[in-house]
Amino acid sequence: MKALFIHDHYFVHDKVNDKYYDGSGGSFTKYMWDRYLSVFDELLVIGREKENLPNKLVISSSNNVGFVLIDDIKSSKDKILKYKIIKKKIKTEIEKVDFVISRLPSTLGFFAIDICKEINKPYLIEVVGCPFDAYWNYGGMLTKVIAPIQYFKLRNYVKKSENIIYVTQKFLQSRYPNKKQTIGISNVNLKEVQNVGSVLSFYNKSFETFNIGLIGSFHVKYKGHVEAIKALKYLVNKGQKNIRLNLVGTGDSGWLLDIIQELNLNQFVNIIGLLEAGEKGILPFLDKQHLYIHPSKQEGLPRVVIEAMSRGRLVLGASVAGVPELLSEKFLHKPGDWKKLANQIEYIYSSKYMWEKMIKENIEIALKYKEGILQEKRVSFFKKIMNERN
Incomplete structure (x- = not known):
């Protein structure tokens, strides 16, 4: 047939x-x-x-x-x-x-x-x-x-x-x-899910930079890039100087570069551009992040959120579409609410005692997918x- x-x-x-x-x-x-x-x-x-x-x-x-x-x-x-x-x-x-x-x-x-x-x-x-x-x-x-x-x-x-x-x-x-x-x-x-032990070994290492990842096409402006950058600016102004936002996606990111330069955030944002799906690109990228954020204003059920959870990453997201089916309410923010996103990032960063529990919960959910x-x-x-x- x-x-x-x-x-x-x-x-x-x-x-x-x-x-x-x-x-x-x-x-x-x-x-x-x-x-x-x-x-x-x-x-x-x-x-x-x-x-x-x-x-x-x-x-x-x-x-x-x-x-x-x-x-x-x-x-x-x-x-x-x-x-x-x-x-x-x-x-x-x-x-x-x-x-x-x-x-x-x-x-x-x-x-x-x-x-x-x-x-x-x-x-x-x-x-x-x-x-x-x-x-x-x-x-x-x-x-x-x-x-x-x-x-x-x-x-x-x-x-x-x-x-x-x-x-x-x-x-x-x-x-x-x-x-x-x-x-x-x-x-x-989703072909595999990371085991808890290997994820914990990553998070238990000392780090100079707290890496935050975001994956979304640059040619649309509802993927949450602006909200992520505003949240980053808020945190930098509060004295958080060891955080970096790493952006992956297709399309022209020129409009985003203008915003980054205007807010003097060049040293805190890394625009990577396109990466191949799966184990040759996206998954290794996620494995280097301490936190994945998904402040998108429009979704179905975002694959990349599930992928981030499958790698045992800490995850925050906007409460749109199917995202609340993946994350508990305390890790969600209303679409566009960059200040709450910033506060959540700060809370996650300062609450290392919670990381192991979050990692285990995310992996458990990802296994279903x-x-x-x-x-x-x-x-x-x-x-x-x-x-x-x-």
């Missing part, structure tokens, strides 16, 4: 070696496609095309996986002009497969569901985020007008569909309910759908 996966994710096609690369984020790799290939014989991926090669670290090409890329939609006018062409191209590909996996919210994903209903093709929806939070926190008045429109659109599509995978256990289910066949499965790809456990649930759900269809 052949399945089709569709989402607005960017991919880059290097025509020289005929390889496809993840164009934004680095999580769409062979390991992600293997999740579906354990159920289907072949997988066709439809996403958006990015012309430049910003990220050749992470390859997306894999055996039994094909790609069809759609020209990037850069504006509403562009979307209207290309609507028929795009939809026809997607329909042609959907007709060739047995099953469709539509990851929402995404423009291409919505197109795919319309087509599936039109030609009676079985499909499943993966709900990975809240468009209301994304648009509301993105920018100016226009995006705040779009936010409720996108909210009701996703709510309507989910309500009228039969098979839904949510990445959260509660949050997305409550905002975008479905009374038919649903399950909550995170899309984190190991890939083997999640994949067993995922395969079982897919097979149930296919058996009922047959």
Whole structure:
């Protein structure tokens, strides 16, 4: 059987070696496609095309996986002009497969569901985020007008569909309910969890610099970078001179550099940029941090928070989406509340007696998100759908 996966994710096609690369984020790799290939014989991926090669670290090409890329939609006018062409191209590909996996919210994903209903093709929806939070926190008045429109659109599509995978256990289910066949499965790809002993040996070492990590794309401004920098400035002004904020992410960080320079924080902030996912980049980075913070204003269930917990890191986060499913209330702050974040960082730093308990709790929670456990649930759900269809 052949399945089709569709989402607005960017991919880059290097025509020289005929390889496809993840164009934004680095999580769409062979390991992600293997999740579906354990159920289907072949997988066709439809996403958006990015012309430049910003990220050749992470390859997306894999055996039994094909790609069809759609020209990037850069504006509403562009979307209207290309609507028929795009939809026809997607329909042609959907007709060739047995099953469709539509990851929402995404423009291409919505197109795919319309087509599936039109030609009676079985499909499943993966709900990975809240468009209301994304648009509301993105920018100016226009995006705040779009936010409720996108909210009701996703709510309507989910309500009228039969098979839904949510990445959260509660949050997305409550905002975008479905009374038919649903399950909550995170899309984190967690292969191992650190043992408590090795983590404690790291924290028991003396250190001159208390490292704080934050991972989030620089091309969006709702990932909490500004709040993290304001919290850092507050702490530096109070005399905390041995802390450093280490930032990892894709996109142009120029706007952030301007803020850092304006606040005279150059010596306290390290912009690392892009790192490869997993054990070749992100995990070694996390292993060097004493604290991971995630002050993002919009999420589904943030994979990186689970990854940080799996490495036994101390973690603080904003109380958005599925984050409260991972962290207890005392380690949460309201989105945008940089002063509470600063106070929490200061409290964590000065409360070493709590570290061992926090480390053990985080590792225990992360164990529930190991890939083997999640994949067993995922395969079982897919097979149930296919058996009922047959």
